Amino acid sequence: MLDIKDFSIFENQVSFDFKGFLIKIGSYWKWFLISLIITFTIAYQVNIRKEKIYGMETLISVKEESNPLFTSNTSLVFNWGGISDQVSTISTIFQSRSHNELVVEKLQFYIDYLVQGKYNLTDAYGAVPFYVTIDKTKGQVVNTLIGIKFISETEYEIRIPFTSNSVSIVSYADNFYSSTAVVPGEFVKRYKVGTPVNLPFLNWKLHIKDKPGFYKGNEYFVKFNDFDGTVSRYKGVNVRVDDRAGSIITLSMQGPNKARMVDYLNATVKVLIKRQLDEKNQFATNTISFIDSTLVAMEAQLRETGDELKSFRKSKNIYDIEAGGEKFTDKIFEFDVQKDEIARKLAYYNSLKTYLKNSVDYSKLPAPSVAGIDDPNIVSNISKLIALSTQRSEMAYAVKSDKIFKDFDIQMDAIKNVILENIATAKTALQYDLSLINNKINQAENTIKKLPEDQQELIKIKRKYDLSDNIYSTFLQKRSEADIVKAANLSDIHFIDPAKDIGGGLIGPRTSVNYVLALFLGILFPLIFVFTIFFINNAIQNTDDISTLTQIPLIGVVGLNKAASDLAVFEKPKSALSESFRAIRSSLQFLYKQQNVDGAKTLMITSSVSGEGKTFCSVNIATVFALSEKKTVIVGLDLRKPKLSDEFQLVNEVGVVNYLINQKGVDEIINKTHIPYLDVILSGPIPPNPSELILSDQMGELMKELKGKYDYIILDTPPVGLVSDALELSEFVDVTLYIVRQNFTKKEMITLLNNRVKRKELSNTSIIFNGFENKAKYGSAYGYGYGYGYGYGYGTYANGYHEEEGAKGWFQKIIRPFRKSKKS
Structure with missing residues (x-):
């Protein structure tokens, strides 16, 4: 069965550190300032180059x-x-x-x-x-x-x-x-x-x-x-x-x-x-065009009948012939006019019916009034049909929706069907009227046939002439009416306020919007950068990170050493940095007292990887003990990558390795320093088997002899995250100090430390937080360039601790001095 303890890993999940994030934002204020200067400069240049926009x-x-x-x-x-x-x-x-x-x-x-x-x-x-x-x-x-x-x-x-x-x-x-x-x-x-x-x-x-x-x-x-x-x-x-x-x-x-x-x-x-x-005016224009074409034909017909009447009068005594025939002429002329009106209406209806069935453009239909049609249904429906046809042709250039055109077609088809029904009804009534007029004309013609032939001929000629003259006069009248209507038409569109430049009208560019955008982007870009670094950088940033990740006690916080030398306590004994080491000394004495340690006291200093400040802390902790007139010795047990000699300007020729291989005695490997009560034992030449030497019985003998000579023995060891040497030395020490460096030590290393303490590989362990700055920046000189992750290789952390495959490249040789940054 699963135990609740199996899920303890979730307790260590780190939540978003909003306070830390704000601190990091503040530390990058220069970036925000530069970004704002750039964005506001761009906004200004854009604004002065933009054309003014008016409305x-x-x-x-x-x-x-x-x-x-x-x-x-x-x-x-x-x-x-x-x-x-x-x-x-x-x-x-x-x-x-x-x-x-x-x-x-x-x-x-x-x-x-x-x-x-x-x-x-x-x-x-x-x-x-x-x-x-x-x-x-x-x-x-x-x-x-x-x-x-x-x-x-x-x-x-x-x-x-x-x-x-x-x-x-x-x-x-x-x-x-x-x-x-x-x-x-x-x-x-x-x-x-x-x-x-x-x-x-x-x-x-x-x-x-x-x-x-x-x-x-x-x-x-x-x-x-x-x-x-x-x-x-x-x-x-x-x-x-x-x-x-x-x-x-x-x-x-x-x-x-x-x-x-x-x-x-x-x-x-x-x-x-x-x-x-x-x-x-299209209706009037169509009507005028229709009338003009009709007048041309009627004018020729009127001229022909006029010539015929003139010719007849020359050859006859017109006055004797006309006597007695006037009443017949007037009567039959009235019937002919009525017949012509009906015929024109029927012809218009037939033409309109054919046009509606064979055409799709109804904008050129002539007015029904040219045929004397005043039926309001016919007139109104033809007007609607012309309006819809005109509107549809206009919308064809701007509207792409087939549905709208289908709606127009449906409306026009409906009106067209109504007109066709009206035509059928009207034609039926006109056919009846035409039959009545024809009967009356036939009766009149039968009466005329009883007159002398000359009178019949004259009535026939005058009948044709009077009808043509009447039709011609009627069309002239209607043309005149159409001209008057066309001239009197008014547009339905009227100016209220024509467009006019009266000054003003400026609507852009909106320079304030550009400046607001510049402010937003000027803050956003560095904010995204800081936010990205905040999540990409998985290093310890503050003491809250340590307390969240482990229950191991934190006994001291050491600030960043900005001096040229690592002997900070000795050179500046009154500095804040020196006080932090004195505080660590007090905490160590409490730990020794708590464990009832008598005689010489031993202390091992280690860390996760190289570069976290083990040697720096070892030297300064030893210095504070020596300054209290306690005989103190620093033992350089970092046999793979010794650095202790550099701190005291000594030559690393004789040291621990010589003792462990029985070449030298204890007194021969001890080096005096310029700091009273402080001695140093260097690591000596780099051996091919450092782990085996530390595991040898000679190591125990060395610790036994040193305890007889010194009050405090401080072991400067290699990092436990890379090699196991420090784990082998834990049996000789009373207290282990684990160095965690701000913005350098990865959070995964704390998990590794927890596991070692839990397995009792390290005993009496406490943590020192090194290199602390209130405004530590992500990606500082220590933050990148060192691979991390247990089991995946450590990049430059492992330099000097493992066998190197081949010689270093020229690029690594060039940058190596620059990457040996000060350990604070």
Whole structure:
């Protein structure tokens, strides 16, 4: 069964150290300062290089204007479908491609006028002293800056840089692209103002505006752009319908040039007003066109019957013939007029029926009134059908949804079916009326047949002439009515506030936003860096980390040694660093007393890996004992990587190794130092079998002899995280001090220490926290370059403790002196 103790590993999981994280952030304040300086500098440079952005708008209203000259006789109706539908349609048209093509073409906004600003080229539309008129049927070099420099008030110089053997040209008449050969280099040529420029790649005339100001010696630029690309930019005009007044529309634009936006906003409304008025007049235009074609035929017929009547009168005594026939003529003329009206209505219905069945564009239907039809159902439905057909054709350029077009088709099909039903009903009634009129005409003709032949012939000729004359007069009247209606029509779109530059309108760039972003990024980047290091660096940072990871007591905290020498206690006995070692001495004496140690007292100093300050701590702990006039000896038992000789400027020729192999006696290996009461025993020459020497009986003899000579014996041993030498020496010592170095010792090493203490491989163990700084930084000189992880290799920690495979590379030899940093 599992025991709860098996899960004790989770108790050692380290939670996020928010306090430590804040301390690390504070320690990197210089990084934050540099980062903020950089980001604010970038923001400032961006702000001063950005073009100013302005906002312009125009306000229009949509009001259904009825023609004041509409009468029951005209009946020329055109309706966009009501105010709400009109607003929706107009809003769509303003953003449609076809509409914006007309506006761009009218204003020639595919031509850019530029000047060189402080940092970049700026749009100078409306501010340059000239304008160009181009031959749209000929090619213009596209997407290339054309430099213009005025040599005098009447002469200018063209400069065009060519980088290849050919350039792309565009003909704006049909938007056709092609290329033409040029000579690489800068093309330079002078022209007179107003003189045509005819080149393979440029065809224009340059004109000076009224009141141009001073422009001699100034340089400007002209650029021809892609027509479709220009239209696409202006399709983005913002259209907003007022929520409180549904017939009010606001058009707005944003850009760097106010004059260009003002012209475009006003032009786009004017173009739509004209288009809307033209479409509103379409009914009248169709009617006039139909009447004109009819009048041509009727005029020929009237001329023919007039000539026939004139000829007849010359050969006969017209006055005798006309006597007695007037009443018949008037009566049958009345019947003929009625028959013609019915026939025209039937012909219109038949033509309308065929048109509805065979066509899909209903925008060119003539008014029913041309045939004398005033049925409100027919007139209203045809008006709706024309409106829907016109609206659908407009939306085809802006709307890509098939569903919307299907909805239009369904509505038009429904209206078309209603009209066809109305036609069938109307034709039935007209057929009945026609049969009655035909009967009356037949009766009248039978009566006329009783008259003399000359009177019959005259009545026949006059009948044809009077009918043609009546029809001709009727169509002339209706044409006149259509002209009046067309002239009196008003657009449903009206300006409320045309676009106008009245100053202001600046909406960007938002420099404050850039500075806020700079502040945010200036803090974020170093914060991410510190946050990353905080989690990547798995080293011990403070005493809280130690207390969290182990129950082994911490008996001292040693600060960072910033002096050139490691003999900190001896050289600066009153420093804070010296006091920390004195505090350790007091704690050690308490430990010895607690264990009832009599006579000589032994102390072993070890650590996890190399570089954590074992020798530094050994020397200074020994110094504080010696300064208290206790005979103290430091024994260098780091047989693989001895450093003790460097601290006292001694030569490591004779030492512990010589004693262990029975070459020297104890007195021969002891070295006096310049510190009173402090002796040193060096490790001696590096042996091939250090572990075996320490395990030998001679080691016990050495400790026995030293205890007879000294009060305190301090063993400077190799790190237990790399070799087992220190574990073999634990039987000779009373107390073990384990050195943990801030921002250097990895947390996994504390787990290794816990396991050794738990297995009693180390006894009476305490921890010294070395190299402590309140604002220790991640990644300091000690933090990186030493691999870590038990069982995975230790990188440079293991230098000198294991057999080396091959000679060191040149790079390692160069950097080795720099990596021998001071052990604090």
